[in-house]
Amino acid sequence: EPEVTQTPSHQVTQMGQEVILRCVPISNHLYFYWYRQILGQKVEFLVSFYNNEISEKSEIFDDQFSVERPDGSNFTLKIRSTKLEDSAMYFCASSETLHGGYTFGSGTRLTVV
Amino acid sequence: RKEVEQDPGPFNVPEGATVAFNCTYSNSASQSFFWYRQDCRKEPKLLMSVYSSGNEDGRFTAQLNRASQYISLLIRDSKLSDSATYLCVVNLTPGGTSYGKLTFGQGTILTVHP
Numbered sequence: 278e279p280e281v282t283q284t285p286s287h288q289v290t291q292m293g294q295e296v297i298l299r300c301v302p303i304s305n306h307l308y309f310y311w312y313r314q315i316l317g318q319k320v321e322f323l324v325s326f327y328n329n330e331i332s333e334k335s336e337i338f339d340d341q342f343s344v345e346r347p348d349g350s351n352f353t354l355k356i357r358s359t360k361l362e363d364s365a366m367y368f369c370a371s372s373e374t375l376h377g378g379y380t381f382g383s384g385t386r387l388t389v390v
Numbered sequence: 391r392k393e394v395e396q397d398p399g400p401f402n403v404p405e406g407a408t409v410a411f412n413c414t415y416s417n418s419a420s421q422s423f424f425w426y427r428q429d430c431r432k433e434p435k436l437l438m439s440v441y442s443s444g445n446e447d448g449r450f451t452a453q454l455n456r457a458s459q460y461i462s463l464l465i466r467d468s469k470l471s472d473s474a475t476y477l478c479v480v481n482l483t484p485g486g487t488s489y490g491k492l493t494f495g496q497g498t499i500l501t502v503h504p
Binding site for chain 1: 421422424426428431432433434435436439479481491492493494495496497
């Protein structure tokens with residue numbers, strides 16, 4: 278079964294440092310997403326990406342966040358200057374259409390110290 | 391009012407029991423509905439889509455009532471492996487205000503015991 282791959286599985290970083298979270302979506306999917314889940318809380322939407330541009334972003338996705346699809350297979354989330362409150366599980370997801378459910382990667386646990 | 395609201399539980403049931411979860415959503419423009427399950431510290435996994443006519447997949451039955459903005463999931467003959475958090479998820483598609491964004495409920499915790 279096709280899957281969404283995320284690396285690294287766990288990243289520890291110091292406050293103020295930049296991090297890049299990487300994802301390889303399912304190859305024939307057209308829509309890409311990042312979500313996050315703070316421990317004990319619900320899954321929250323960050324950003325959607327289609328046709329090489331952001332289609333929607335949430336209030337969480339401020340100027341410290343950016344996404345890129347650099348080479349047609351990878352999809353990255355960059356946090357420029359991490360804060361303690363950025364500590365969370367970050368899930369990448371992809372879908373073939375806008376109407377169906379989509380497939381999530383296994384996540385990157387980001388810990389900011 | 392929360393966008394997607396679920397009873398957080400926890401629900402503790404014996405093996406073989408039938409258990410039902412409910413969910414309400416606030417945006418009447420919502421177009422697609424799903425139940426996901428999430429195991430501890432894992433990613434959400436799609437359990438089933440939910441259609442207005444109701445749909446069944448083995449021991450799982452999902453129902454949607456658009457007039458009441460209400461979604462349900464019924465699990466029959468519970469197994470130990472059904473223990474997880476069940477997430478009610480709503481998708482606002484183009485024509486609404488969101489571009490395929492999924493909105494998650496808080497989740498309902500289910501524990502099935504021997």
